Amino acid sequence: MVSAEITYANSLDRIEKIRSDGRIDGAAPSIAALTGRIKVRFVNQTLVTQTIDSKACEMEFTYAGR
Template sequence: IEGADPGMAALTGRVEVRFADTALITQAIDGTPCELVFAWSLGANASFTFTAHAVYLPRPRIEIPGPQGIQATFDWQAAKAVSPARMCTAVLVNTVATY
């Protein structure tokens, strides 16, 4: 479209985690990216996998509600990764031959 400005791509989300170590908190404090993979499966022939390749985590607010463990909420933001040179990858597996 003539005269149109390209928009900015954005990939954000929120994840609540319970963990046994401080790996995610260390990544958030250091500002190093991690890879998040979300996968759903309905058997061998039906699945969806979504991978955000370079996710930056903010410093979380940590809740200690009780004996269930430590829980943290991360409002994350993805960026374009160096390798692979993309923000995310989505893989759909089903029985449909072609779209």
């Protein structure tokens, strides 16, 4: 992998009030989305073949804050 960019969105507006039950006041549950893109450099034909055949490729990402 050469580079990756991942964006997380939860479709909620910023609300400052937390209720006594721990939920955000005035916020309804919504759909979260994780989108992004990656750049890879192929070492062999494995990923190229998976792409041509429209097969999934499992990857794992870990966030490391600075």
